[in-house]
Amino acid sequence: MYTVIGTSQSRALRVLWMLEELGLPFRHIAALPRSEGVVAFNPAGKVPVLIDDGTPITDSTAILTYLADRHGDLTHPAGTLDRARQDSLTQFLLDEFDAALWLAARHSFVLPEEMRLSAIKNTLRWEFEHSQKTLVHRLAEGPFLMGERMTVPDFILTHCLIWALSAKFPIAEARLTDYLERMRARPAFRRAIAG
Structure with a gap:
């Protein structure tokens, strides 16, 4: 276990x-x-x-x-083109979504107060919104990022979108808002969030 x-x-x-x-x-x-x-x-x-x-x-x-x-x-099997696309989406989300949110958190409450730069959050919000526009062009048709199959990047994106809302980073793309609603409605997600 x-x-x-x-x-x-x-x-x-x-x-x-x-x-x-x-x-x-x-x-x-x-x-x-x-x-x-x-x-x-x-x-x-x-x-x-x-x-x-x-x-x-x-x-x-x-x-x-x-x-x-x-x-x-x-996931898609290692060594396949689908896995390369999956890994590319994962890296994109880590670089463009997770990193911006983590840097904002560090300058909000993680770093010692004298090391925080609150003005950086405006830049990070702008980058986050710009990254959403890029991501929407990469979305496949279907309920998940890659289409009909849920994969690793779906877990990362959903978490980042929830984190964004709590950090007051707007979700500007309607497709991402709809996506988040679908993911949050999943029974497994609801069990996990309750735990």
Whole structure:
């Protein structure tokens, strides 16, 4: 059985949701970043941490990719053009969505107050809106990013869009608003967010 460390208000939500979609049993420890229970497995203090057979795996994207590959679901096979497109979308989301949101969070509450640059958030909001326009051109027809099949980048995008709303980063593209509504309505998502 897997163990997931991290609260559902963090990037751990991505992992909890994937495990729910896969229908796999897991134990959830809702530990906060940098808490003793996290630092024991990840010296950086970041969540999530997935424990598999006594081995900690860190970084939500690495965990998602590992779980999808290991269970042969929610991904395209390695070495295929579909997997290359999937990995390209994953990297785009990490570079353009996740990075902007994380930098805004750092300058809102993570960094010491004297190191924060609140004005940077205006630039990050602009970049986030511009990135949405780029992403919409990459969306396939269908309910998911790549079309009819849910894959790793769907977990990342959904989490980033939720994070954006809480950070007051507007979702300017109607297709992304509709997409978020569909993802949030999924039973596995609702179970994960409640955990």
